[in-house]
Amino acid sequence: xxxxxxxxxxxxxxxxxxxxxxxxxxxxxxxxxxxxxxxxxxxxxxxxxxxxxxxxxxxxxxxxxxxxxxxxxxxxxxxxxxxxxxxxxxxxxxxxxxxxxxxxxxxxxxxxxxxxxxxxxxxxxxxxxxxxxxxxxxxxxxxxxxxxxxxxxxxxxxxxxxxxxxxxxxxxxxxxxxxxxxxxxxxxxxxxxxxxxxxxxxxxxxxxxxxxxxxxxxxxxxxxxxxxxxxxxxxxxxxxxxxxxxxxxxxxxxxxxxxxxxxxxxxxxxxxxxxxxxxxxxxxxxxxxxxxxxxxxxxxxxxxxxxxxxxxxx
Amino acid sequence: xxxxxxxxxxxxxxxxxxxxxxxxxxxxxxxxxxxxxxxxxxxxxxxxxxxxxxxxxxxxxxxxxxxxxxxxxxxxxxxxxxxxxxxxxxxxxxxxxxxxxxxxxxxxxxxxxxxxxxxxxxxxxxxxxxxxxxxxxxxxxxxxxxxxxxxxxxxxxxxxxxxxxxxxxxxxxxxxxxxxxxxxxxxxxxxxxxxxxxxxxxxxxxxxxxxxxxxxxxxxxxxxxxxxxxxxxxxxxxxxxxxxxxxxxxxxxxxxxxxxxxxxxxxxxxxxxxxxxxxxxxxxxxxxxxxxxxxxxxxxxxxxxxxxxxxxxxxxxxxxxxxxxxxxxxxxxxxxxxxxxxxxxxxxxxxxxxxxxxxxxxxxxxxxxxxxxxxxxxxxxxxxxxxxxxxxxxxxxxxxxxxxxxxxxxxxxxxxxxxxxxxxxxxxxxxxxxxxxxxxxxxxxxxxxxxxxxxxxxxxxxxxxxxxxxxxxxxxxxxxxxxxxxxxxxxxxxxxxxxxxxxxxxxxxxxxxxxxxxxxxxxxxxxxxxxxxxxxxxxxxxxxxxx
Ligand SMILES: [Zn+2]
Numbered sequence: 001x002x003x004x005x006x007x008x009x010x011x012x013x014x015x016x017x018x019x020x021x022x023x024x025x026x027x028x029x030x031x032x033x034x035x036x037x038x039x040x041x042x043x044x045x046x047x048x049x050x051x052x053x054x055x056x057x058x059x060x061x062x063x064x065x066x067x068x069x070x071x072x073x074x075x076x077x078x079x080x081x082x083x084x085x086x087x088x089x090x091x092x093x094x095x096x097x098x099x100x101x102x103x104x105x106x107x108x109x110x111x112x113x114x115x116x117x118x119x120x121x122x123x124x125x126x127x128x129x130x131x132x133x134x135x136x137x138x139x140x141x142x143x144x145x146x147x148x149x150x151x152x153x154x155x156x157x158x159x160x161x162x163x164x165x166x167x168x169x170x171x172x173x174x175x176x177x178x179x180x181x182x183x184x185x186x187x188x189x190x191x192x193x194x195x196x197x198x199x200x201x202x203x204x205x206x207x208x209x210x211x212x213x214x215x216x217x218x219x220x221x222x223x224x225x226x227x228x229x230x231x232x233x234x235x236x237x238x239x240x241x242x243x244x245x246x247x248x249x250x251x252x253x254x255x256x257x258x259x260x261x262x263x264x265x266x267x268x269x270x271x272x273x274x275x276x277x278x279x280x281x282x283x284x285x286x287x288x289x290x291x292x293x294x295x296x297x298x299x300x301x302x303x304x305x306x307x308x309x310x311x312x313x314x
Numbered sequence: 315x316x317x318x319x320x321x322x323x324x325x326x327x328x329x330x331x332x333x334x335x336x337x338x339x340x341x342x343x344x345x346x347x348x349x350x351x352x353x354x355x356x357x358x359x360x361x362x363x364x365x366x367x368x369x370x371x372x373x374x375x376x377x378x379x380x381x382x383x384x385x386x387x388x389x390x391x392x393x394x395x396x397x398x399x400x401x402x403x404x405x406x407x408x409x410x411x412x413x414x415x416x417x418x419x420x421x422x423x424x425x426x427x428x429x430x431x432x433x434x435x436x437x438x439x440x441x442x443x444x445x446x447x448x449x450x451x452x453x454x455x456x457x458x459x460x461x462x463x464x465x466x467x468x469x470x471x472x473x474x475x476x477x478x479x480x481x482x483x484x485x486x487x488x489x490x491x492x493x494x495x496x497x498x499x500x501x502x503x504x505x506x507x508x509x510x511x512x513x514x515x516x517x518x519x520x521x522x523x524x525x526x527x528x529x530x531x532x533x534x535x536x537x538x539x540x541x542x543x544x545x546x547x548x549x550x551x552x553x554x555x556x557x558x559x560x561x562x563x564x565x566x567x568x569x570x571x572x573x574x575x576x577x578x579x580x581x582x583x584x585x586x587x588x589x590x591x592x593x594x595x596x597x598x599x600x601x602x603x604x605x606x607x608x609x610x611x612x613x614x615x616x617x618x619x620x621x622x623x624x625x626x627x628x629x630x631x632x633x634x635x636x637x638x639x640x641x642x643x644x645x646x647x648x649x650x651x652x653x654x655x656x657x658x659x660x661x662x663x664x665x666x667x668x669x670x671x672x673x674x675x676x677x678x679x680x681x682x683x684x685x686x687x688x689x690x691x692x693x694x695x696x697x698x699x700x701x702x703x704x705x706x707x708x709x710x711x712x713x714x715x716x717x718x719x720x721x722x723x724x725x726x727x728x729x730x731x732x733x734x735x736x737x738x739x740x741x742x743x744x745x746x747x748x749x750x751x752x753x754x755x756x757x758x759x760x761x762x763x764x765x766x767x768x769x770x771x772x773x774x775x776x777x778x779x780x781x782x783x784x785x786x787x788x789x790x791x792x793x794x795x796x797x798x799x800x801x802x803x804x805x806x807x808x809x810x811x812x813x814x815x816x817x818x819x820x821x822x823x824x825x826x827x828x829x830x831x832x833x834x835x836x837x838x839x840x841x842x843x844x845x846x847x848x849x850x851x852x853x854x855x856x857x858x859x860x861x
Contacts, residue, residue, distance in 0.1 A: 012641070013641055013643065013644060038585070039585045040585060068585060070554075070584075070585070071554065071581075071584075073508070074508050074511045074512045074515060075515060077512065078512065078515045078516050081516065082516070082519075096641055096644070097637065097638040097639070097640070097641045099637070102507070102508065102509070105490060105491075105492060105509050106508075106509055106512050108490070109483075109484075109488065109490055109492075109493075109509060109513065110483065110512070110513070110516065111483045135623075135638070135641075135642045135667065135670075135671050136638060136641055136642065136643075138635060139637075139638055139641075
């Protein structure tokens with residue numbers, strides 16, 4: 001059974017979730033995404049894109065659908081999961097006060113789903129103040145802590161100095177290492193999604209399909225690939241994946257291990273957690289191809305090469 | 315020529331301090347024409363005298379300011395609680411004290427199902443009051459071939475059978491805080507929170523087992539439930555009010571034999587283009603038995619589910635603070651919109667931090683757009699202290715306290731959620747009155763049984779189910795409690811000019827009682843028997859059903 005990847009977009013009210021979701025819906029690049037939103041009213045879908053509107057679901061001409069969560073996220077999600085055909089990817093807009101890790105628990109427990117990341121938006125102008133609010137401070141801090149990566153929005157509205165201060169605060173006071181800056185919801189698709197790895201080699205570089213915005217984001221990321229014709233040692237690989245540099249946003253690709261002969265594993269790693277989906281396949285060339293996407297300046301390529309090579313089976 | 319009917323009663327408790335008791339009430343055109351002695355009321359001229367109530371006691375029709383139409387739906391499933399509970403047809407379902415009894419009742423119901431796929435659903439189960447923990451193998455005795463599950467009274471946990479566990483993909487090594495285990499580490503079949511609900515819905519098919527919401531039949535049953543308890547005005551205090559619901563309400567409340575005045579509250583945060591305009595358009599459908607115009611908002615969760623937002627020192631057992639269901643700034647924004655448009659907003663707060671946020675929101679909108687007599691009402695408001703009540707009084711807010719909680723969960727609040735100090739001042743009716751806040755008390759049916767006389771008993775005696783008196787200083791008198799379930803509740807609905815007392819000009823809405831609540835011992839207030847009701851001069855006798 002293929003597990004449907006599920007992405008959770010968290011973040012407090014006004015942190016820019018809707019802008020990001022609008023972009024995802026429009027720039028889905030051929031993926032049939034189901035986006036669950038709290039309020040249709042905020043989602044700006046061009047009328048000519050809409051091919052149907054039935055109850056709480058809007059269908060778009062690019063194959064995506066947008067569902068209103070209404071009173072119950074649980075019920076809306078069950079409905080989407082049971083659709084035929086099922087969507088290729090599910091994106092949930094967590095409510096402004098939701099604890100995203102509670103939603104992630106659903107993806108962890110349902111064998112039909114796979115967590116593709118908790119992305120938490122933080123408004124560069126307000127997040128620090130909100131995190132100290134007497135009522136919602138703890139909620140905001142929980143949300144930030146739960147993030148596989150933080151999307152720091154509206155960075156164009158704050159001074160460089162303030163931005164540096166924010167980064168330091170997020171790293172030190174909140175304890176998050178993976179911070180991606182965004183303006184008007186612009187985030188490279190390879191950072192948002194991890195579903196491009198059916199074909200060896202695809203997605204090896206940061207895709208550029210979302211860069212018509214005035215801010216170029218390439219300078220925020222770096223990628224690094226590991227290619228080998230050998231196999232990993234399963235145990236060493238586990239240790240390695242559990243201790244990647246803190247700036248790694250995602251790792252994806254295919255691999256083989258000595259412990260699973262005759263099988264190829266598809267790796268999905270986001271933030272601190274990862275999983276490998278195994279399927280029977282003869283070894284191709286190369287046998288391993290993994291790509292890491294990380295916050296710029298956080299990858300020591302030489303050290304990585306050494307560590308990955310060390311994880312290969314003797 | 316309109317007719318006048320004079321009802322004679324053993325005693326009429328009018329709740330009008332100007333004339334507290336009477337023996338006769340004259341009714342014309344569905345309204346009260348006169349109250350007093352036979353001579354006094356006959357001064358209006360010829361009247362037919364009806365002696366149906368000659369040996370009964372009349373009170374103003376009771377008012378339930380916080381209940382839900384789901385009360386009319388739960389009875390499609392099997393009651394598995396530990397207290398006796400009467401269904402809308404008058405049948406009393408005995409409370410069950412052992413797991414075996416519950417399994418027995420479910421098995422009996424299972425035998426009556428025709429469709430082999432149809433889930434069998436129990437509700438009202440309270441693990442605190444049965445002999446042992448319920449596990450999946452218990453429900454397997456009911457059926458291994460169809461989904462069987464039971465909602466706990468707290469609604470936070472659901473017990474399921476192995477059939478559901480298997481379909482949900484739960485195995486021995488599924489590890490999650492939402493899938494409970496016993497001391498030996500074995501999975502019990504208890505699924506918790508929204509994760510549990512997801513697993514259940516996914517395996518049995520979302521919505522397919524639920525009775526369609528707010529169908530005419532459900533609304534009728536809800537009204538019957540209210541009538542059984544002597545209620546003539548009832549809210550449905552949180553509803554998205556989608557078109558099918560509105561249609562049901564309009565249709566059913568226009569039926570001659572519909573026995574209550576229904577006051578739905580629109581969920582203020584429900585997504586629609588123009589919520590204020592929508593509510594305004596609904597008010598055009600208002601009639602004498604249907605009144606749109608209330609708004610409901612929810613700030614936090616429940617105390618027993620540990621989702622209420624508490625101030626320091628938080629939960630007694632150290633659980634982390636609860637959840638904001640609507641963030642304070644959103645409360646302020648939505649409240650502001652309805653406040654400005656002249657609507658009254660009912661705000662659910664359980665924890666005292668949520669109450670604080672609601673008070674601040676009311677204060678903010680009052681400063682921005684001062685509005686006399688708005689009567690925004692805090693609902694539940696279970697942990698408010700005197701300082702919060704004083705602020706509410708100053709701001710013109712009302713409170714509707716959840717007195718039934720004292721009986722049903724008081725012991726748990728004492729030992730688990732709040733600890734002794736705060737448990738003893740929970741649902742502090744006496745404090746609220748001392749601080750000058752207009753007070754009502756409620757059941758939140760179907761969370762607890764709909765029955766204002768029982769709720770009044772809770773507020774008077776403050777006895778928990780184990781018999782502990784929880785905060786004697788917060789007990790109120792019987793008279794005060796009767797006021798809370800009539801005029802007090804009417805005030806929080808802005809209806810006290812039309813209902814809530816037996817006075818000239820008001821609707822002829824009465825609760826017909828076999829016993830006099832002012833003469834029975836205060837400890838027996840809950841046992842006062844309800845014969846039926848009168849709504850707008852029409853008599854509704856309760857069905858007499860043997861248990
Ligand atoms: Zn309620």
